[in-house]
Amino acid sequence: MKHYVGIDLGATSIKVGVVTEDGKIIARAENPTLADRPWQPVVEDIAKTAFQAVANAELSVSDIEAFGMGVPGICVDGVIPFCTNLHWHNVPINEAWSKYTDKPLFVDNDANCAALAEAIAGVSAGVPDSVFLTLGTGLGSGIIIEGKLRSGGHGVGGELGHIIVQIDGIPCTCGKRGCLERYTSATALIRLGVEAMADGTDTALHTATEGDPSRMTAKIIVDAAKAGDRVAVQVFEKYTEYLAIGINNIISFIDPDMIVLGGGVSRAGQFLLDKVNEKLPKYIFFKGLPHAKVMLARLGNEAGIIGAALLGEH
Amino acid sequence: MKHYVGIDLGATSIKVGVVTEDGKIIARAENPTLADRPWQPVVEDIAKTAFQAVANAELSVSDIEAFGMGVPGICVDGVIPFCTNLHWHNVPINEAWSKYTDKPLFVDNDANCAALAEAIAGVSAGVPDSVFLTLGTGLGSGIIIEGKLRSGGHGVGGELGHIIVQIDGIPCTCGKRGCLERYTSATALIRLGVEAMADGTDTALHTATEGDPSRMTAKIIVDAAKAGDRVAVQVFEKYTEYLAIGINNIISFIDPDMIVLGGGVSRAGQFLLDKVNEKLPKYIFFKGLPHAKVMLARLGNEAGIIGAALLGEH
Numbered sequence: 001m002k003h004y005v006g007i008d009l010g011a012t013s014i015k016v017g018v019v020t021e022d023g024k025i026i027a028r029a030e031n032p033t034l035a036d037r038p039w040q041p042v043v044e045d046i047a048k049t050a051f052q053a054v055a056n057a058e059l060s061v062s063d064i065e066a067f068g069m070g071v072p073g074i075c076v077d078g079v080i081p082f083c084t085n086l087h088w089h090n091v092p093i094n095e096a097w098s099k100y101t102d103k104p105l106f107v108d109n110d111a112n113c114a115a116l117a118e119a120i121a122g123v124s125a126g127v128p129d130s131v132f133l134t135l136g137t138g139l140g141s142g143i144i145i146e147g148k149l150r151s152g153g154h155g156v157g158g159e160l161g162h163i164i165v166q167i168d169g170i171p172c173t174c175g176k177r178g179c180l181e182r183y184t185s186a187t188a189l190i191r192l193g194v195e196a197m198a199d200g201t202d203t204a205l206h207t208a209t210e211g212d213p214s215r216m217t218a219k220i221i222v223d224a225a226k227a228g229d230r231v232a233v234q235v236f237e238k239y240t241e242y243l244a245i246g247i248n249n250i251i252s253f254i255d256p257d258m259i260v261l262g263g264g265v266s267r268a269g270q271f272l273l274d275k276v277n278e279k280l281p282k283y284i285f286f287k288g289l290p291h292a293k294v295m296l297a298r299l300g301n302e303a304g305i306i307g308a309a310l311l312g313e314h
Numbered sequence: 315m316k317h318y319v320g321i322d323l324g325a326t327s328i329k330v331g332v333v334t335e336d337g338k339i340i341a342r343a344e345n346p347t348l349a350d351r352p353w354q355p356v357v358e359d360i361a362k363t364a365f366q367a368v369a370n371a372e373l374s375v376s377d378i379e380a381f382g383m384g385v386p387g388i389c390v391d392g393v394i395p396f397c398t399n400l401h402w403h404n405v406p407i408n409e410a411w412s413k414y415t416d417k418p419l420f421v422d423n424d425a426n427c428a429a430l431a432e433a434i435a436g437v438s439a440g441v442p443d444s445v446f447l448t449l450g451t452g453l454g455s456g457i458i459i460e461g462k463l464r465s466g467g468h469g470v471g472g473e474l475g476h477i478i479v480q481i482d483g484i485p486c487t488c489g490k491r492g493c494l495e496r497y498t499s500a501t502a503l504i505r506l507g508v509e510a511m512a513d514g515t516d517t518a519l520h521t522a523t524e525g526d527p528s529r530m531t532a533k534i535i536v537d538a539a540k541a542g543d544r545v546a547v548q549v550f551e552k553y554t555e556y557l558a559i560g561i562n563n564i565i566s567f568i569d570p571d572m573i574v575l576g577g578g579v580s581r582a583g584q585f586l587l588d589k590v591n592e593k594l595p596k597y598i599f600f601k602g603l604p605h606a607k608v609m610l611a612r613l614g615n616e617a618g619i620i621g622a623a624l625l626g627e628h
Contacts, residue, residue: 167483
């Protein structure tokens, strides 16, 4: 059995797992990122945490096939040009890593890692073509074609959150307007909830947040909608309408076998799937022909580590 | 040298070419489609025209590797479920074809054929990943990944014209609203021109059409914009803004190596490319990183026949 190490680098913590070739985590280690530091000591702590996980698995570094890391950014030719929340800019990660071990380090976007993990050991295992969406603070995404991650010829693809779905629409954090992320992320759902509460209508959203918009969460909206609160239902209908439009765009573009929903909002489970599947047919271009199934992600927070670990193999 | 036969099936004519493996047309034949007939005699005329082209090449059917046909619709598992303008519905084309020859017939969407032709013998030859757009009556498209056509797991992908770029936008012929086709086809350019002329401003568009909106063409707008007519320039700026948004969506999605523009509006040439390239940077998500080049198609109307011919090889 081959062993890999997967690193999930976030703004708050460095999470590491030793992963078998079939996607099982057999040992772990975790340390704080302390992202306000320069990147050099962060990379040193990444290496330390990775070696700690290897020791916890009662293995040595020579037993590891490859290291992999998912970052909230991208990596092109061994350099991380951007890494959101860590304030990294043009970090030569592969060169820096080579100071700690001769074993290779593969680096990719965190949503790409999660997409790969689901395609190897999760809901889309055995499915040739899939698109993974994380409905979180932003809208992360990863594209798998014929079992392989595709982030394109220049490494700038698989960014479905920044496809424009509303010309002159809502301003996005990226500087453009009308990006899909502004309509289908958990942040978008929260915004819709806050807007719906603002007119003073009696709603469970008001009760659950004690009227404080800053306390609104995706879970509050989903729970209230599940319980039948009229305002929350309307908000969730609008949100899933947007999500169905995003899914139409994926189908009309590359027609994958499966579209996988992960991230915070996906915890709404079957309730989310039902609402999306109800709306999808009216957006499908070729009415009546088969198209991608929409499914829930299975690996949850583990996906980042598992996918990162297996980057070197796929 | 291997020989193939490519058929370009349109609402008005059946155009056939005998094509070499490197994408050169060495003989032709053409007959009217007479699309008001039932599909059976149309298929008979397709076969006749194809055999006529083979005879014109001084070859016999046994010298042909494969036949291919591009249709204004799609083909799934040997059946054409939809074919615009020909009123075809669930036509079992492969079964029908087998009455005329044992040689296989490969059928695909006409824009897919043009995309393949450009990728084999045109501007994107040797480029692994490209996306082809035809800026015509509609917005046709074809996606090439690693040299191969990709219309997805169910054959319903590569329909970029029906990606939604404006939630609740302009009604589309497909029944949805805000499809990219409504903003970036030649039809969209003409609509923008007609709208701009409607307020009675003095413009070359008015002169060229003698004030008759039904005489507006993409060429009239492009010529007037090139000549510096203020209204036409504004129209073309708006159109290329929409096209830049569509191109951003392609780059953020699959980040191809090249995006190829074909169809009527692409005859505007370098003037079109300059306007699009000027606007693209502000829509690019990863500022400053390399991304797909936007290029003009090279094969013009030949692309349909050449790509159809080579379907069997790719």
